[in-house]
Amino acid sequence: MPPISLDEPSGRYLSFAEREEIALLWAQGRGVREIGRMIGRDAGTISRELRRNAATRAGKQEYRATVAQWKAQQAAKRPKTAKLVSNPRLREYVQDRLSGAVRRAGGELVAGPTPRAWKGRNKPRREDRRWATAWSPEQISNRLKLDFPDDESMRISHEAIYQSLFIQGRGALKRELVACLRTGRALRVPRARARQRRDGMVTPEVMISQRPAEVEDRAVPGHWEGDLIIGLDRSAIGTLVERTTRFTLLLHLPRMDGWGAEARSKNGPALAGHGAEAVREAIAAAITALPEQLRRTLTWDRGKELAQHAKLTIDTGVQVYFADPHSPWQRGTNENTNGLLRQYFPKGTDLARWNTDELEAVTATLNGRPRKALGWRTPGEALNDLLSSTQDSGVATTG
DSSP: OOOOOOOOOOOSSSHHHHHHHHHHHHHTTHHHOOOOOHTTOOHHHHHHHHHHOOOOOGGGGGGOHHHHHHHHHTTTTTSOHHHHHHOHHHHHHHEEEEEEBBBBBSSOOOOOOOOOOOSSSSSSSOOOOOOOOOOOOOHHHHHHHOTTTTTTTSSHHHHHHHHHSSSSOOOSSSSSGGSSSOOOOOOOOOOOOOOOOOOOOOOGGGGGSOOOOTTTTSSSSOEEEEEEEGGGOOOEEEEEEETTTTTTTEEEEETTTTTTOOOTTTTTTTTTTTSHHHHHHHHHHTTTTOOOOHHHHHHHSSOOOGHHHHHHHHHHOOOOEEEEOOOOOGGGGHHHHHHTTTTOOOOTTTTTGGOOHHHHHHHHHTTSSSOOTTTTTTTTHHHHHHHHHHHHSOOOOOO
16 A cells, blocks of 8 residues: 555645544544544535445445545545546437437437537537437436446536536547537636516416415416517417426417518407417317316416416316416526427527427427426426326327
């Protein structure tokens, strides 16, 4: 064993003297919280030290200060070979989840738009972006534990993936893969604040304060949140998200005949495709295709596109409620989903060009991405589990 250095570190890391104290107190049967209080360190620091730097000879863990100091010094040596460099299998898994192609439910490839060549600049704006599987590094990191439960070599932190993308010299992943991240940023910068949304006229009876209390805890499925994402030239796509499973539905809202050829009139038909009647019909078509237990309530923004909410309730049996003005957090699940969808439908692009099949492909991709809120299951898996536990065996699931 090489000689142990007794030079005091900066204070951020444990010293050899502290490790001797930990070894003595641990041998006396003291707990990690008590040890932390006695030496002035956080209990999490003590717990990690005992787990990471314990001696493992003879098949059992015993904490010795000299062994722990040596292991800490070995781990601190730089430069270190990045895990994504030394593990090709892990690197292939990460790259595939970041940049994998978007496919229809049957497996057919959807090409998506043709983006401009990536030049290494910051977040692209008002330009088409490449459609990709686009799992986030945190999704990839935690999904590895489910896909490879017995293979410890298939583990990596989300921060290591980010560093491999953002820090020059890590070298494991191609730099242009940052364009496959949801934000598309080439640098780590704070997010811009969202613009305020326009108000709509609603009655007190359908305000969110009148919504049943069971909606809040997400224990009962069938409660949805919805909104529109707006694109260039007043194009739009409708979004519906189920609060319990985060299952997403996209509403195709094509432009009507005469758009662009007729002058806009104040009280004329909404030729852009997302007028009150068009939105009501699209929501009704999507909601009525679901099992009855998944049709309870819908919480919408205060936009006038849902002015026919009373007729929607009559047609579908879904009670509609509206959020308070300038309160997007009251529909947080939907706001988060709309942010994810901007990976495929960036602001400032024409959303009317995508047909129903292409929207279904993006829907399948989003519902096939693992979610932290679901224990790293996908929304599709969560919905199938829910339906299989509540429906008769003869009723088909979402597949």
